[in-house]
Amino acid sequence: MKIFHKKSQFPGSEEDILSCISKYFPNKHASVILGRGDDCALFHVEHSTAVSSDLFLENIHFRRSYFTPFEIGYKALAVNLSDLAACGARPMSFTLCLGLPEDIDMPWLDQFFLGMSQLADKYAISLMGGDLSRSSSIHISITVLGEISGVSCFLPRGGSMPGDILFIIGQLGLAHVGFELLESQGRSAIEKWPFACRAHLQPQPQCTAGLVLSRAAFHARPPALMDISDGLIRDLPRLLGKSGELSTTHNHNNSLGADLCLTESQLHPEVLAWSHEQHQNAIYTALLGGEDYALLGTCAPDLLPTLEAAIPEFQRIGMITENGTISCNDLEIQESEGFDHFS
Amino acid sequence: MKIFHKKSQFPGSEEDILSCISKYFPNKHASVILGRGDDCALFHVEHSTAVSSDLFLENIHFRRSYFTPFEIGYKALAVNLSDLAACGARPMSFTLCLGLPEDIDMPWLDQFFLGMSQLADKYAISLMGGDLSRSSSIHISITVLGEISGVSCFLPRGGSMPGDILFIIGQLGLAHVGFELLESQGRSAIEKWPFACRAHLQPQPQCTAGLVLSRAAFHARPPALMDISDGLIRDLPRLLGKSGELSTTHNHNNSLGADLCLTESQLHPEVLAWSHEQHQNAIYTALLGGEDYALLGTCAPDLLPTLEAAIPEFQRIGMITENGTISCNDLEIQESEGFDHFS
Numbered sequence: 001m002k003i004f005h006k007k008s009q010f011p012g013s014e015e016d017i018l019s020c021i022s023k024y025f026p027n028k029h030a031s032v033i034l035g036r037g038d039d040c041a042l043f044h045v046e047h048s049t050a051v052s053s054d055l056f057l058e059n060i061h062f063r064r065s066y067f068t069p070f071e072i073g074y075k076a077l078a079v080n081l082s083d084l085a086a087c088g089a090r091p092m093s094f095t096l097c098l099g100l101p102e103d104i105d106m107p108w109l110d111q112f113f114l115g116m117s118q119l120a121d122k123y124a125i126s127l128m129g130g131d132l133s134r135s136s137s138i139h140i141s142i143t144v145l146g147e148i149s150g151v152s153c154f155l156p157r158g159g160s161m162p163g164d165i166l167f168i169i170g171q172l173g174l175a176h177v178g179f180e181l182l183e184s185q186g187r188s189a190i191e192k193w194p195f196a197c198r199a200h201l202q203p204q205p206q207c208t209a210g211l212v213l214s215r216a217a218f219h220a221r222p223p224a225l226m227d228i229s230d231g232l233i234r235d236l237p238r239l240l241g242k243s244g245e246l247s248t249t250h251n252h253n254n255s256l257g258a259d260l261c262l263t264e265s266q267l268h269p270e271v272l273a274w275s276h277e278q279h280q281n282a283i284y285t286a287l288l289g290g291e292d293y294a295l296l297g298t299c300a301p302d303l304l305p306t307l308e309a310a311i312p313e314f315q316r317i318g319m320i321t322e323n324g325t326i327s328c329n330d331l332e333i334q335e336s337e338g339f340d341h342f343s
Numbered sequence: 344m345k346i347f348h349k350k351s352q353f354p355g356s357e358e359d360i361l362s363c364i365s366k367y368f369p370n371k372h373a374s375v376i377l378g379r380g381d382d383c384a385l386f387h388v389e390h391s392t393a394v395s396s397d398l399f400l401e402n403i404h405f406r407r408s409y410f411t412p413f414e415i416g417y418k419a420l421a422v423n424l425s426d427l428a429a430c431g432a433r434p435m436s437f438t439l440c441l442g443l444p445e446d447i448d449m450p451w452l453d454q455f456f457l458g459m460s461q462l463a464d465k466y467a468i469s470l471m472g473g474d475l476s477r478s479s480s481i482h483i484s485i486t487v488l489g490e491i492s493g494v495s496c497f498l499p500r501g502g503s504m505p506g507d508i509l510f511i512i513g514q515l516g517l518a519h520v521g522f523e524l525l526e527s528q529g530r531s532a533i534e535k536w537p538f539a540c541r542a543h544l545q546p547q548p549q550c551t552a553g554l555v556l557s558r559a560a561f562h563a564r565p566p567a568l569m570d571i572s573d574g575l576i577r578d579l580p581r582l583l584g585k586s587g588e589l590s591t592t593h594n595h596n597n598s599l600g601a602d603l604c605l606t607e608s609q610l611h612p613e614v615l616a617w618s619h620e621q622h623q624n625a626i627y628t629a630l631l632g633g634e635d636y637a638l639l640g641t642c643a644p645d646l647l648p649t650l651e652a653a654i655p656e657f658q659r660i661g662m663i664t665e666n667g668t669i670s671c672n673d674l675e676i677q678e679s680e681g682f683d684h685f686s
Binding site: 038039044047048051053054055059084098129134135137141154225 | 376377380381382383384385386387388390391392393394395396397398400402403404426427429430432438439440441442471472473474475476477478479480482484486488489491497499500568569570
């Protein structure tokens with residue numbers, strides 16, 4: 001880790017890039033003992049540390065044709081913070097690996113770091129280090145570190161029980177609608193569909209809600225929690241331990257099911273309007289979703305009043321059952337239809 | 344962080360990839376509370392944690408034409424562990440972000456994970472999580488975490504004093520020779536130049552030596568330490584705080600200098616033979632180097648007997664001065680010649 005000196009051709013000089021990073025990211029944080037500039041950064045956390053790493057690649061996760069550099073910087077960090085939120089961890093710091101093609105210039109980088117720092121500042125997290133390289137397209141990979149403090153608890157995916165309340169925090173399907181519109185119409189789609197486009201371009205990680213859940217759970221059975229990145233229909237079986245890596249190791253539980261109860265009144269007006277235009281059931285749009293970065297969880301019924309009062313965006317969307325199937329508004333969802341995204 | 348399920352086309356199925364990872368990487372470690380399979384991994388370290396992130400990109404850091412998949416997996420982790428070694432941290436765990444083009448198949452991935460796990464097993468470190476995506480070329484980025492325990496200390500780059508001994512642990516220039524040979528002759532170069540090619544293809548991180556230095560320093564003034572990735576001529580000024588990000592923040596000290604004393608007897612026979620063939624001064628080859636992943640450090644003279652006795656590869660190569668210049672065998676090295684690799 002040597003942020004940032006490599007024997008490659010970069011926009012501007014090494015010093016320009018360092019100055020740009022220093023301008024936007026103070027090299028310190030309460031938990032960080034030694035920040036950028038050495039082979040490693042050094043930090044100390046009293047209790048335990050949550051860690052997550054995600055890729056954010058040009059033409060796979062974003063396009064320069066309709067993302068501004070500000071939004072690329074913002075979203076690259078946002079999708080990582082969403083993983084911390086999904087575990088109830090308090091964001092602390094991150095590392096950034098950045099591959100840049102030759103046509104990236106300093107004004108682009110300035111906007112990129114500005115966008116990233118806006119979100120970093122919101123949660124007071126520090127950029128501890130990273131790596132820089134030339135690459136054929138823009139490559140971003142971020143590792144975030146978060147703290148589980150003494151009054152909160154780590155919220156894993158597992159642990160749901162029959163009778164538990166199924167909830168989401170955030171919008172279902174809105175980012176997917178934005179993605180479809182931006183792909184087909186480009187950035188001009190923002191004018192008519194501002195919320196949907198914004199949900200895709202600049203998603204808001206639910207860190208505060210994650211922390212509230214984490215603290216609420218300290219003296220109770222903890223909620224099961226995850227973030228919805230691949231759409232509710234794909235992610236719910238993972239929460240229940242029916243697919244995903246958890247299912248191959250522990251918490252394998254094919255007997256759990258879920259009865260979803262979703263009404264159009266729970267969906268964003270732009271999801272309804274777009275689905276109407278597409279002659280598509282809006283509930284189906286919401287279920288399929290993708291990149292929602294909403295939180296999906298379950299909790300014991302006795303936690304419900306507390307959570308509903310403490311988290312404005314909290315929405316109850318169903319109940320956990322012991323019949324092994326997943327249904328929505330009394331229609332069973334076949335795993336073979338929606339769940340195997342490798343086919 | 345969701346190792347590994349994404350709605351992309353991959354070699355084999357999601358299950359194949361998960362099985363392959365599970366085959367080579369047990370999902371546990373003494374320090375890890377929760378490993379792969381959730382939004383975040385969770386770990387606990389008693390004292391403090393060192394972290395480093397590095398990119399390892401196809402056609403930038405390696406080529407498939409002369410790297411086997413085993414070596415790509417091995418080296419991707421090795422260059423990261425070298426950063427932990429350079430801080431005296433004990434390797435603990437890592438996350439892996441992997442972008443794969445469509446022509447990668449399961450046998451390739453099997454060898455890749457085998458190579459990576461061979462090094463992971465050597466240091467008993469766990470793969471805690473990561474991310475997987477399609478990409479246009481092979482993209483690897485790894486974040487390593489290491490522990491600074493109660494009987495060791497973090498070894499930063501700064502803190503050298505005039506009169507300190509300058510040392511290296513590892514070979515100077517050997518990996519650079521291997522790189523040049525592999526680039527010009529391809530993999531057939533291994534036959535005549537096995538050590539040089541091996542040094543480039545499968546570098547050995549100096550983790551054990553880093554730990555010895557870290558423990559030796561617990562009751563003494565700690566050595567200054569870094570790993571040589573860009574070549575001695577570029578990295579020495581960084582150790583002395585004359586360039587690099589440290590120089591822009593703290594430890595800026597233009598008054599420190601170094602008198603290097605390097606003889607051909609300290610260099611590997613293949614460095615000498617290749618330099619001779621190229622009609623190039625072997626000392627110059629060693630200074631220029633690149634990707635040595637040797638450790639470069641300074642220590643107080645009274646630590647020298649201990650370190651020489653405890654670390655077989657320890658080589659004294661000079662002394663720190665207060666005259667502000669860097670010389671080798673009494674010839675001054677001009678910063679303008681070698682140090683600005685952005686020109």
